[in-house]
Amino acid sequence: MVKLLSSSPVAQQSGLAFIRIIVGLLMVYHGWEVFDAGKIKGYAEWDFFKKFASPLFVVYIGKSAELLAGIFLTIGLFSRLASLVLIATMLYIAFYVGNGKIWYEDQHPFLFVLLGLVFFFSGSGKWSVAEWLQRKKK
Numbered sequence: 001m002v003k004l005l006s007s008s009p010v011a012q013q014s015g016l017a018f019i020r021i022i023v024g025l026l027m028v029y030h031g032w033e034v035f036d037a038g039k040i041k042g043y044a045e046w047d048f049f050k051k052f053a054s055p056l057f058v059v060y061i062g063k064s065a066e067l068l069a070g071i072f073l074t075i076g077l078f079s080r081l082a083s084l085v086l087i088a089t090m091l092y093i094a095f096y097v098g099n100g101k102i103w104y105e106d107q108h109p110f111l112f113v114l115l116g117l118v119f120f121f122s123g124s125g126k127w128s129v130a131e132w133l134q135r136k137k138k
Helices: 012-035 037-044 055-075 079-097 107-122 129-137
Strands: none
Touching (some): 012 079, 012 107, 055 079
16 A cells, blocks of 8 residues: 555556557557558548648558557567657647647547657667567677
């Protein structure tokens, strides 16, 4: 009970690794739509994307960014770079594609921005390919 009320971390590395993997898998799930031509075409028909010379290309870039960032976060390789891709993509979605109403309507993309910041500052950590490569190097 004392540990629960303490300000010291509880299983910090394992907890961050678990959250990194779940966030990565969620991004893979969203990015997997890159393989669904119907969904991509549907997104390209949104008014926001119609203003681009090639709406399909823009949507494919966004979905590919989600997929790649998700894969790299899940396996824990190049996590800081993947976090930057995640942050940039989700900021674009929250403030340009969406309405920038991060307190309610566009809250989910913005929460991914915050989680991306967590992994940018903490790195790959435990249960990651980066950690395995570092141990193997020693």
